[in-house]
Amino acid sequence: MQDFPLYFQLGWQHILDFQGYDHILFVMVLCGTYTISEWKKVLILVTAFTIGHSITLALSVLDILKINSALIEFLIPVTILITAIANLFNKKSKPKGVQFKYWLALFFGLVHGMGFSNYLKSLLGKSSSIVAELFAFNVGLEFGQLIIVIATLLLAFILINIVKVKKWDWTFFLSAAIFGISFMMAAERIPGLF
Numbered sequence: 001m002q003d004f005p006l007y008f009q010l011g012w013q014h015i016l017d018f019q020g021y022d023h024i025l026f027v028m029v030l031c032g033t034y035t036i037s038e039w040k041k042v043l044i045l046v047t048a049f050t051i052g053h054s055i056t057l058a059l060s061v062l063d064i065l066k067i068n069s070a071l072i073e074f075l076i077p078v079t080i081l082i083t084a085i086a087n088l089f090n091k092k093s094k095p096k097g098v099q100f101k102y103w104l105a106l107f108f109g110l111v112h113g114m115g116f117s118n119y120l121k122s123l124l125g126k127s128s129s130i131v132a133e134l135f136a137f138n139v140g141l142e143f144g145q146l147i148i149v150i151a152t153l154l155l156a157f158i159l160i161n162i163v164k165v166k167k168w169d170w171t172f173f174l175s176a177a178i179f180g181i182s183f184m185m186a187a188e189r190i191p192g193l194f
Contacts (some may be wrong), residue, residue, distance in 0.1 A: 061117045080182035
């Protein structure tokens with residue numbers, strides 16, 4: 001556990017890295033339909049995403065699961081696209097909406113976990129004892145993810161409650177902008193599949 005601070009820092013720095021902003025966009029669009037008063041729903045979604053990416057992060061780093069990294073790098077923006085589309089077509093909040101989004105976040109977390117694992121594997125090299133490092137990195141990822149969630153909810157609060165932007169306008173703007181960015185990311189990664 002002496003390396004815990006190092007891998008914790010690498011975890012949060014990885015998810016907050018603006019050069020690899022795909023994970024930031026996913027977390028933002030995932031909680032982009034909610035306000036601070038709906039924090040319990042956001043907690044459910046983020047927990048689902050965490051469970052998903054923790055599973056595949058561990059399986060991939062331990063070499064139990066091996067999937068082509070180019071495919072994963074393509075699928076990550078696809079998960080963002082689908083989440084943005086779900087936000088755009090779900091104008092009215094429905095009780096079933098959280099349950100569907102929960103399963104969507106869980107499944108998409110599985111994809112993102114494999115993306116995180118490529119980075120962590122490159123850091124670990126041929127290290128034989130990786131459980132503590134894996135745990136520290138994952139906790140760091142969660143810390144970074146929490147920062148993104150708080151920033152997104154605070155921005156929504158400011159725009160909706162202070163600037164008086166309608167909630168749907170905020171959701172539409174955020175989701176549409178992220179849709180456009182993730183569409184371009186997915187299109188740029190298609191050649192890497194072949």
